[in-house]
Amino acid sequence: MQSSVYRKVERDYSVKRQKAQSDARHFKKNVYDENPKLAQIEDKINKISLKSIKSRIFSDDFTRQIEQENLTLQLNKLNKEYEEQLARIGLSKRDFEPKYECTKCNDTGYIGNKMCSCFNQELINESFKQSNMFKIKDENFETFDFGYYSSTNDKEKYGIEKSPLENIDGIRRLAYNFSHNLDDPQQKNLLFTGSTGLGKTFLANCVAAEVLKSGKSVIYQTAPILLDKMVDYKFKFNKTEAEREEYDKIFDVDLLIIDDLGTEAMNGAKFSELFNILNTRLLKNKKILISTNLTPQEIKREYEERIFSRFVGDFMICRFVGEDIRILKKKLVR
Ligand SMILES: Nc1ncnc2c1ncn2[C@@H]1O[C@H](COP(=O)(O)OP(=O)(O)OP(=O)(O)O)[C@@H](O)[C@H]1O
Numbered sequence: 026m027q028s029s030v031y032r033k034v035e036r037d038y039s040v041k042r043q044k045a046q047s048d049a050r051h052f053k054k055n056v057y058d059e060n061p062k063l064a065q066i067e068d069k070i071n072k073i074s075l076k077s078i079k080s081r082i083f084s085d086d087f088t089r090q091i092e093q094e095n096l097t098l099q100l101n102k103l104n105k106e107y108e109e110q111l112a113r114i115g116l117s118k119r120d121f122e123p124k125y126e127c128t129k130c131n132d133t134g135y136i137g138n139k140m141c142s143c144f145n146q147e148l149i150n151e152s153f154k155q156s157n158m159f160k161i162k163d164e165n166f167e168t169f170d171f172g173y174y175s176s177t178n179d180k181e182k183y184g185i186e187k188s189p190l191e192n193i194d195g196i197r198r199l200a201y202n203f204s205h206n207l208d209d210p211q212q213k214n215l216l217f218t219g220s221t222g223l224g225k226t227f228l229a230n231c232v233a234a235e236v237l238k239s240g241k242s243v244i245y246q247t248a249p250i251l252l253d254k255m256v257d258y259k260f261k262f263n264k265t266e267a268e269r270e271e272y273d274k275i276f277d278v279d280l281l282i283i284d285d286l287g288t289e290a291m292n293g294a295k296f297s298e299l300f301n302i303l304n305t306r307l308l309k310n311k312k313i314l315i316s317t318n319l320t321p322q323e324i325k326r327e328y329e330e331r332i333f334s335r336f337v338g339d340f341m342i343c344r345f346v347g348e349d350i351r352i353l354k355k356k357l358v359r
């Protein structure tokens with residue numbers, strides 16, 4: 026779990042808690058303003074409570090006993106009076122308590138030292154937001170549809186022996202295992218290659234959803250935006266703490282997904298940043314998933330040797346084949 030996610034949720038909870046408490050105070054004050062009698066009784070109760078404490082500390086045994094009995098009697102009477110006053114306006118003491126969203130943990134996020142389920146859910150929601158993925162609610166392993174992939178073997182058309190269906194079945198399995206093996210140093214990174222509309226981004230989303238579900242962190246970004254941002258950061262003079270954190274995350278997040286590699290206009294600075302990402306993350310055994318329309322041959326031609334050699338050595342190349350699903354979907358609608 027990304028520490029920025031944790032901090033954000035903790036902050037939100039603190040705000041939520043304080044809001045509930047201040048709402049409760051305001052409500053009580055309004056009720057008291059309209060019913061000054063309540064304030065007077067409460068004032069008396071407070072004074073007697075204080076006396077009771079003093080007597081417990083300072084009085085000798087004999088006096089204490091008498092005083093305590095007397096004070097308790099008075100307190101009971103006042104409490105009863107207070108409750109009667111409240112009942113007259115249709116309220117009870119409970120109405121003055123803060124209204125927390127979660128009654129299990131009173132919005133502290135913890136029950137004892139165990140994390141409350143509401144807090145855990147919030148951590149997951151927040152990491153979805155911070156991962157930059159908005160589609161993973163619809164695109165995940167549960168909604169994955171094999172129906173778009175043909176079961177026909179046609180080497181001439183698809184360029185492989187297997188049918189697109191058999192092919193995607195294998196890739197899906199690899200991707201699923203990948204999402205559960207992020208920490209395994211033996212696990213290679215994934216490179217999704219294939220022409221447009223074959224489901225590369227969809228499957229990358231499935232992996233992201235699965236990883237986030239397991240409580241690990243993911244950042245999804247397209248190559249053009251990611252590399253632009255990184256180069257901007259490098260050349261920026263005054264870096265804010267938030268910017269620094271965002272930059273560091275690229276290197277620290279459990280899974281980095283770079284979509285649409287090959288669509289960016291490359292230059293020397295971007296090559297450096299891409300190499301930096303690959304190299305640093307590979308050294309730290311932090312996994313990467315890259316998706317591209319480029320074939321490995323095209324990658325070799327368009328990127329530097331030092332970048333290409335990392336793709337070959339450290340990535341499992343998953344070649345997507347089949348029909349453009351965007352077009353298939355349009356045909357189905359008609
Ligand atoms: N397995 C699947 N089940 C259901 N819908 C899918 C599946 N794979 C892809 N789709 C849908 O098909 C469309 C194209 O898929 P996607 O965007 O993943 O293609 P892509 O390979 O990333 O294309 P591009 O190279 O243009 O980025 C999307 O609308 C996506 O939701």
Ligand SMILES: [Mg+2]
Nearest residue numbers: 225226284285
């Ligand atoms: Mg895509």
Ligand SMILES: [Zn+2]
Nearest residue numbers: 127130141143
């Ligand atoms: Zn809770």
